[in-house]
Amino acid sequence: MKLDYEHVTDLGELLDSDTIIQINKQFFDSENVDYEETPDSPQDIERVRDARLERLTTEFPRFEPLANQLAHIVRTFCGHHLFPDANHRTGTHIADMLAKKQGYDLFSLIQQDTDGIRRAVELSKILRGLCSNVRNSIDYLWMKDELFYHWNRYFRDLLYDLSPQKRVHPDTGECQYENLTSNERISLIYKFAILETAEMRDALSDYRFE
Known part of the structure; x- marks a missing residue:
């Protein structure tokens, strides 16, 4: 490109x-x-x-x-x-x-x-x-x-x-273009890791331990 x-x-x-x-x-x-x-x-x-x-x-x-x-x-x-x-x-x-x-x-x-x-x-x-x-x-x-x-x-x-949003599927994180930089890949992995952590935290907050 x-x-x-x-x-x-x-x-x-x-x-x-x-x-x-x-x-x-x-x-x-x-x-x-x-x-x-x-x-x-x-x-x-x-x-x-x-x-x-x-x-x-x-x-x-x-x-x-x-x-x-x-x-x-x-x-x-x-x-x-x-x-x-x-x-x-x-x-x-x-x-x-x-x-x-x-x-x-x-x-x-x-x-x-x-x-x-x-x-x-x-x-x-x-x-x-x-x-x-x-x-x-x-x-x-x-x-x-x-x-x-x-x-x-x-x-x-x-x-x-x-923009990264146009090169990456917003839900799956799959690369839609081949020109994604390694730095953006790392940022994307970090982003989804944060989302997963937040989801786990929310799930645990709803769970009542006996």
Whole structure:
């Protein structure tokens, strides 16, 4: 399927360090967006270590599927917190630039998915707190942890309209498509395990021991 072979290899200046810094700065200059409270000023952005951005631009996984590439980008910014603020917005903005290389208007799709992106960002912040590797070391720049898979699922569903609900039978859990990721299989098993546990708990609560 398209989601398995589409990818961006010709990055050009999309991931140039100066371009990334300017993208982040524009969010501080905008009056149309509410930001997280931060003691840092726009000048603090200039202090971002070039070494980190250099690794981002030189080690970008050019031959992974597009959904992976977009997930890597957002995970890197929101996970490693490369800037004092607006890391999710910076990551999704750059993801939109990459998606446009393949003819997708990611920005418009996200605008139409207001509730979805809000939930995605909220869960992303929680997952960042749980994934110590992404917070503590730049050596885990392209690690495929739960934060990565969270954004991978979001972009796969958004770009290709292949949500897990459409690929998996809601009752039996049988895979209806061959492109279900291993991470989604694990999530599905976990989901049904929770349901079975809940059913057992309800059954026991109705049973009166003598």
